[in-house]
Amino acid sequence: xxxxxxxxxxxxxxxxxxxxxxxxxxxxxxxxxxxxxxxxxxxxxxxxxxxxxxxxxxxxxxxxxxxxxxxxxxxxxxxxxxxxxxxxxxxxxxxxxxxxxxxxxxxxxxxxxxxxxxxxxxxxxxxxxxxxxxxxxxxxxxxxxxxxxxxxxxxxxxxxxxxxxxxxxxxxxxxxxxxxxxxxxxxxxxxxxxxxxxxxxxxxxxxxxxxxxxxxxxxxxxxxxxxxxxxxxxxxxxxxxxxxxxxxxxxxxxxxxxxxxxxxxxxxxxxxxxxxxxxxxxxxxxxxxxxxxxxxxxxx
Amino acid sequence: xxxxxxxxxxxxxxxxxxxxxxxxxxxxxxxxxxxxxxxxxxxxxxxxxxxxxxxxxxxxxxxxxxxxxxxxxxxxxxxxxxxxxxxxxxxxxxxxxxxxxxxxxxxxxxxxxxxxxxxxxxxxxxxxxxxxxxxxxxxxxxxxxxxxxxxxxxxxxxxxxxxxxxxxxxxxxxxxxxxxxxxxxxxxxxxxxxxxxxxxxxxxxxxxxxxxxxxxxxxxxxxxxxxxxxxxxxxxxxxxxxxxxxxxxxxxxxxxxxxxxxxxxxxxxxxxxxxxxxxxxxxxxxxxxxxxxxxxxxxxxxxxxxxxxxxxxxxxxxxxxxxxxxxxxxxxxxxxxxxxxxxxxxxxxxxxxxxxxxxxxxxxxxxxxxxxxxxxxxxxxxxxxxxxxxxxxxxxxxxxxxxxxxxxxxx
Amino acid sequence: xxxxxxxxxxxxxxxxxxxxxxxxxxxxxxxxxxxxxxxxxxxxxxxxxxxxxxxxxxxxxxxxxxxxxxxxxxxxxxxxxxxxxxxxxxxxxxxxxxxxxxxxxxxxxxxxxxxxxxxxxxxxxxxxxxxxxxxxxxxxxxxxxxxxxxxxxxxxxxxxxxxxxxxxxxxxxxxxxxxxxxxxxxxxxxxxxxxxxxxxxxxxxxxxxxxxxxxxxxxxxxxxxxxxxxxxxxxxxxxxxxxxxxxxxxxxxxxxxxxxxxxxxxxxxxxxxxx
Numbered sequence: 001x002x003x004x005x006x007x008x009x010x011x012x013x014x015x016x017x018x019x020x021x022x023x024x025x026x027x028x029x030x031x032x033x034x035x036x037x038x039x040x041x042x043x044x045x046x047x048x049x050x051x052x053x054x055x056x057x058x059x060x061x062x063x064x065x066x067x068x069x070x071x072x073x074x075x076x077x078x079x080x081x082x083x084x085x086x087x088x089x090x091x092x093x094x095x096x097x098x099x100x101x102x103x104x105x106x107x108x109x110x111x112x113x114x115x116x117x118x119x120x121x122x123x124x125x126x127x128x129x130x131x132x133x134x135x136x137x138x139x140x141x142x143x144x145x146x147x148x149x150x151x152x153x154x155x156x157x158x159x160x161x162x163x164x165x166x167x168x169x170x171x172x173x174x175x176x177x178x179x180x181x182x183x184x185x186x187x188x189x190x191x192x193x194x195x196x197x198x199x200x201x202x203x204x205x206x207x208x209x210x211x212x213x214x215x216x217x218x219x220x221x222x223x224x225x226x227x228x229x230x231x232x233x234x235x236x237x238x239x240x241x242x243x244x245x246x247x248x249x250x251x252x253x254x255x256x257x258x259x260x261x262x263x264x265x266x267x268x269x270x271x272x273x274x275x276x277x278x279x280x281x282x283x284x285x286x287x288x289x290x291x292x293x294x295x296x297x298x299x300x
Numbered sequence: 301x302x303x304x305x306x307x308x309x310x311x312x313x314x315x316x317x318x319x320x321x322x323x324x325x326x327x328x329x330x331x332x333x334x335x336x337x338x339x340x341x342x343x344x345x346x347x348x349x350x351x352x353x354x355x356x357x358x359x360x361x362x363x364x365x366x367x368x369x370x371x372x373x374x375x376x377x378x379x380x381x382x383x384x385x386x387x388x389x390x391x392x393x394x395x396x397x398x399x400x401x402x403x404x405x406x407x408x409x410x411x412x413x414x415x416x417x418x419x420x421x422x423x424x425x426x427x428x429x430x431x432x433x434x435x436x437x438x439x440x441x442x443x444x445x446x447x448x449x450x451x452x453x454x455x456x457x458x459x460x461x462x463x464x465x466x467x468x469x470x471x472x473x474x475x476x477x478x479x480x481x482x483x484x485x486x487x488x489x490x491x492x493x494x495x496x497x498x499x500x501x502x503x504x505x506x507x508x509x510x511x512x513x514x515x516x517x518x519x520x521x522x523x524x525x526x527x528x529x530x531x532x533x534x535x536x537x538x539x540x541x542x543x544x545x546x547x548x549x550x551x552x553x554x555x556x557x558x559x560x561x562x563x564x565x566x567x568x569x570x571x572x573x574x575x576x577x578x579x580x581x582x583x584x585x586x587x588x589x590x591x592x593x594x595x596x597x598x599x600x601x602x603x604x605x606x607x608x609x610x611x612x613x614x615x616x617x618x619x620x621x622x623x624x625x626x627x628x629x630x631x632x633x634x635x636x637x638x639x640x641x642x643x644x645x646x647x648x649x650x651x652x653x654x655x656x657x658x659x660x661x662x663x664x665x666x667x668x669x670x671x672x673x674x675x676x677x678x679x680x681x682x683x684x685x686x687x688x689x690x691x692x693x694x695x696x697x698x699x700x701x702x703x704x705x706x707x708x709x710x711x
Numbered sequence: 712x713x714x715x716x717x718x719x720x721x722x723x724x725x726x727x728x729x730x731x732x733x734x735x736x737x738x739x740x741x742x743x744x745x746x747x748x749x750x751x752x753x754x755x756x757x758x759x760x761x762x763x764x765x766x767x768x769x770x771x772x773x774x775x776x777x778x779x780x781x782x783x784x785x786x787x788x789x790x791x792x793x794x795x796x797x798x799x800x801x802x803x804x805x806x807x808x809x810x811x812x813x814x815x816x817x818x819x820x821x822x823x824x825x826x827x828x829x830x831x832x833x834x835x836x837x838x839x840x841x842x843x844x845x846x847x848x849x850x851x852x853x854x855x856x857x858x859x860x861x862x863x864x865x866x867x868x869x870x871x872x873x874x875x876x877x878x879x880x881x882x883x884x885x886x887x888x889x890x891x892x893x894x895x896x897x898x899x900x901x902x903x904x905x906x907x908x909x910x911x912x913x914x915x916x917x918x919x920x921x922x923x924x925x926x927x928x929x930x931x932x933x934x935x936x937x938x939x940x941x942x943x944x945x946x947x948x949x950x951x952x953x954x955x956x957x958x959x960x961x962x963x964x965x966x967x968x969x970x971x972x973x974x975x976x977x978x979x980x981x982x983x984x985x986x
Binding site for chain 1: 718719721722724725726728729732733735736738739742750751752754755757794795797798800801803804805807808814816817818819820821822823824825826827828829830831833834837838840841854855857858859861862863865866867870871874886890891894912915916918919920921922940941951953954958960964965966969970973976978
């Protein structure tokens with residue numbers, strides 16, 4: 001007994017205690033819903049058995065039906081577009097901004113701080129704001145684009161099936177930019193300046209320095225940013241009801257919104273769970289990327 | 301109705317409610333929870349009546365909760381499943397069968413027979429059907445509405461058009477004449493949004509061309525979709541009809557950016573206020589002159605959840621709501637679901653004329669469903685409409701895909 | 712080589728970029744000050760013709776925003792406290808070792824993030840109901856939202872702990888400190904900046920929490936500002952100046968706090984604890 005006690009205050013037990021309290025909490029609040037969804041995806045669910053675990057077993061029927069929906073392919077494609085488009089946009093713009101603000105000029109840090117604003121904005125507000133900006137006839141984006149001569153006819157961002165997925169992706173890039181830029185700035189700041197100066201003396205040009213020094217040194221940061229970005233993009237929900245509602249005709253519908261539609265619009269809880277379980281695959285990849293990237297971390 | 305009559309009716313209703321409640325005062329207070337969407341944007345009947353009933357000293361408190369239109373069904377469903385359901389809930393009429401078909405609403409057939417306030421026979425057929433299941437009564441209609449065509453009389457006059465459109469061909473012809481793309485004026489607007497609102501406006505077209513929710517691929521529906529798509533492609537109608545709800549879509553009519561708008565009586569009060577032009581309403585067009593008419597049946601119902609611990613008190617609250625039906629139109633601009641309530645003239649000429657048209661239109665209004673899986677049927681219908689209007693599929697492809705989805709649900 | 716103009720050029724460029732980025736925010740304030748008809752004007756006006764600030768007190772009053780914001784504050788504070796309490800120690804341990812167990816832990820933490828809140832809410836609701844937690848709706852929302860916030864917090868605070876030199880902790884242990892002592896008196900103070908910054912960010916995220924609050928809190932008196940806002944955004948929303956005024960009142964305090972603290976936040980994030 002005393003050994004356990006002393007281990008808790010002064011040994012391995014201390015670590016285990018710290019981790020396990022948190023883990024138990026997370027298992028209860030995130031693990032339980034996860035298991036619940038997985039179980040539901042193999043069952044027949046309706047409003048009368050929502051409250052219990054014992055429900056008729058449906059085998060793979062839910063999966064078969066979800067896959068055979070006419071919109072399945074489109075939604076898969078949209079999800080990939082939304083996820084990769086958002087991440088690419090956030091990451092490239094975020095990286096560019098992070099590098100830009102690493103340069104020495106007046107107020108660099110202050111202005112960089114301003115770029116964090118989208119991080120603190122509630123998703124619901126961002127959705128309403130962008131839904132309003134992207135409106136077809138009285139939206140301000142169209143007015144600006146027309147004003148500077150980029151387009152001459154109205155672009156129906158929310159109603160044109162070729163544009164709607166862009167509308168939500170653009171809004172999401174704006175929303176996620178702060179997060180990407182900040183984490184990448186953290187990574188950049190950790191690279192010792194004298195390394196750059198040495199390389200500059202050696203005559204390495206900017207691009208060369210970027211590919212041979214910046215990128216390798218940033219590997220763990222990049223891994224974390226991409227993995228977290230993927231997870232947060234897959235979780236992004238608030239923008240969809242506010243901007244396109246997944247429409248028109250599912251042209252901007254993505255897996256997470258589809259899962260919601262199944263559960264809360266069509267009241268088919270089992271199919272909603274099925275779609276969300278399918279999304280697990282995506283996150284599995286992200287988690288592996290993240291864990292792999294931590295292997296290259298250097299402890300300060 | 302004169303003011304004196306109104307006062308008398310009011311007092312009578314309050315008295316009767318009190319008389320029933322009288323013996324209960326001695327007992328402990330009972331709280332009845334009411335969920336509805338009323339009161340989110342403007343004052344509505346359920347929030348008003350709940351507050352009034354709560355004020356009365358009759359041993360029954362009413363706790364009212366506002367929910368969003370998109371959320372009320374699933375919130376109720378989840379609350380019901382976990383034993384936290386409200387006592388009374390107000391649902392859009394096509395959503396009602398989801399609950400009544402499974403006995404989640406209380407069967408009030410007998411209570412209604414004994415009631416002095418609620419008389420099932422007084423209700424219009426459509427609303428009554430939507431609260432009935434298997435020959436039993438599960439609720440009452442709260443208010444009803446339907447759709448017609450609003451038109452801008454000034455624009456019609458300017459273009460030399462004498463009468464509002466009677467057929468869809470005229471609707472298109474006039475819209476094309478009235479559109480002024482350079483000035484940001486569209487010929488017509490409607491809502492083909494990807495939710496219940498899209499189905500609400502599109503289903504009547506299917507019905508008047510001989511179909512119904514169980515057979516959607518009619519020739520008329522295909523023609524209509526091609527017509528609307530043509531109007532969108534030519535800039536006669538905004539492409540945003542695909543994402544705008546009816547309220548927003550009619551907003552563009554009110555601001556003079558569309559010459560015609562398909563919408564319903566809930567718009568009247570705002571239009572009286574906002575529109576600085578003369579306007580009128582006409583019945584929804586038909587395919588041929590004198591051909592079959594149809595329109596949508598909208599509106600909400602009230603039901604008592606079967607899990608309530610206080611069925612009698614909940615029924616009293618319901619009776620109070622029904623006893624106030626005569627206030628629906630003058631105070632809130634809603635049409636009662638029963639024929640025995642007289643609608644007072646407002647004295648505003650356009651409003652009274654519009655009301656007369658909508659009352660006529662109500663005779664042709666057909667309910668959506670009732671079917672316990674209405675939401676899935678509805679999704680198939682609005683998905684098809686959107687797929688056809690965006691050109692992702694031909695009208696025939698879209699409607700036959702919807703038909704096979706619907707067949708899968710019905711069988 | 713003339714070096715002087717370049718920083719100025721950069722400054723100008725930075726300001727242009729910031730202006731583009733902040734445009735949505737500007738548009739929120741501009742729209743809130745416009746009149747009903749001006750809002751739907753085509754083309755839109757970039758500066759309100761006749762700014763009408765009376766919409767602010769009006770919206771505040773009519774939407775009982777004081778109560779909503781108070782609830783947001785309660786929820787935000789609760790989530791932040793719980794997250795810092797549970798996340799910090801865990802992040803510290805996960806930063807301290809390099810083993811397959813740590814990999815597994817990180818992996819599990821990320822995997823537990825798989826489901827969007829919108830599909831987690833049904834099981835959580837059912838679970839809370841069985842535990843009787845629905846009678847304490849704000850507490851229930853705090854628990855649920857903390858479950859979402861902790862993984863993110865752990866991943867980022869862990870990076871901060873990575874920057875605390877191991878030698879300092881070991882020296883403290885050699886000096887006779889217990890593990891608790893070393894953690895509380897040596898490691899935590901060194902990681903203070905990062906923890907503080909992430910606590911602030913967690914708070915701001917929780918301040919905007921919507922999905923859980925919407926479903927779990929049925930009594931209006933306990934609902935946060937996000938749910939209050941969604942009351943506007945129904946299918947019949949044309950009250951865009953009201954919506955934007957509400958949104959402005961909602962985000963202005965957090966943006967203001969943020970602008971005041973931003974030097975510290977940026978510094979805390981970009982420089983490791985000791986650099």
